[in-house]
Amino acid sequence: MxxxxxxxxxxxxxxxxxxxxxxxxxxxxxxxxxxxxxxxxxxxxxxxxxxxxxxxxxxxxxxxxxxxxxxxxxxxxxxxxxxxxxxxxxxxxxxxxxxxxxxxxxxxxxxxxxxxxxxxxxxxxxxxxxxxxxxxxxxxxxxxxxxxxxxxxxPQRRTLADLPIGERARMLLVSDRDPELLRYLTEIGLHPGVDVTVLARAPFDGPITLRIGRTEAIVGTRLAEQVLVAHDLKPAR
Ligand SMILES: [Zn+2]
The missing domain is CATH 1.10.10.10 (Winged helix-like DNA-binding domain superfamily/Winged helix DNA-binding domain)
Structure with a gap:
């Protein structure tokens, strides 16, 4: 053989x-x-x-x-x-x-x-x-x-903090190291595979307003920087 x-x-x-x-x-x-x-x-x-x-x-x-x-x-x-x-x-x-x-x-x-x-x-x-x-x-x-x-x-290192306002993306991954962060993501309904849109972003690294499914959540930049997203949801050219 x-x-x-x-x-x-x-x-x-x-x-x-x-x-x-x-x-x-x-x-x-x-x-x-x-x-x-x-x-x-x-x-x-x-x-x-x-x-x-x-x-x-x-x-x-x-x-x-x-x-x-x-x-x-x-x-x-x-x-x-x-x-x-x-x-x-x-x-x-x-x-x-x-x-x-x-x-x-x-x-x-x-x-x-x-x-x-x-x-x-x-x-x-x-x-x-x-x-x-x-x-x-x-x-x-x-x-x-x-x-x-x-x-x-x-995956590419594109995070929720990089996402332009109004653009829908799909959550890809988050680090497994911070249980508290993971519990918070559960609270706001953010999991790999979930669609998320940035609705607003306050200037100077201020809070970011997200739409997750049918609800809205406000998160800090530090959280947004730890959540990787894929932005392949737009229709192909
Ligand atoms: Zn692990």
Whole structure:
């Protein structure tokens, strides 16, 4: 049998990573996705550890081939590091989806559970969960789930704060990190897949009035900046 297949994510080089290593690679991937680079100080902030311990871990990960130093810009994942990060992210997002869909967890409570389970669950368990869910492509917060082959399409970073007045858009995703924010979004009816229109925006980063379904809500700029939207609802030219 000579099946031509992309190597699955569980290659021997990424099979035995420790939980801290998985957390580092995931944090660096997320920083690169969000802001294009990962300064060591940002990695320290993201992981809530001292900058000095980041320096040590980064040196080890570079020596092991997971990342490269980029002068003046921090670190960058190598292809091996990227695949390892995507594997952990796939596990995390499938766990969140399973907790939400099968076990009725609210979307503000799945992240902490998934943070713990992502390091412990076997590959078989994760793939059985994915199959039971019908192989979902996004998690409860709208984030894309990388495939088992390690491909993922990251959405454009267009937020509710960028949306012109009067333009309708569809909510795509919100970060899973702030349970309080997620509960507030639930309160005003904002979830991935929901249509939203900016009705008014006060000057100088003032409050933004939204229409969500049949109701209106007023949100701050800080919230609007955290909600990603797709604006493909206008009729094609
Ligand atoms: Zn999460």
């Amino acid at each position: 000579t099946a031509k297949k992309t190597a699955p994510l569980e290659t021997s080089s990424t099979a035995t990573l420790t939980a801290p290593v998985e957390d580092y690679l995931k944090a660096i991937y997320e920083l690169e996705t969000r802001q294009g680079n990962a300064a060591t100080s940002d990695v320290a902030d993201a992981l809530e550890v001292a900058p000095a311990s980041v320096t040590g871990m980064v040196r080890r990960l570079a020596a092991q081939g997971y990342l490269d130093h980029v002068p003046y810009h921090g670190v960058q994942l190598t292809e091996v590091g990227r695949r390892a990060a995507l594997k952990t992210i796939r596990r995390h997002r499938i766990l969140e989806s399973y907790l939400s869909t099968m076990l009725d967890y609210a979307w503000d409570r799945v992240h902490d559970e998934a943070e713990r389970l992502e390091h412990a669950a076997s590959d078989e368990l994760i793939e059985r969960m994915a199959a039971a869910l019908g192989h979902p492509t996004s998690d409860p917060h709208g984030a894309p789930i990388p495939t088992a082959e390690g491909t993922v399409t990251e």
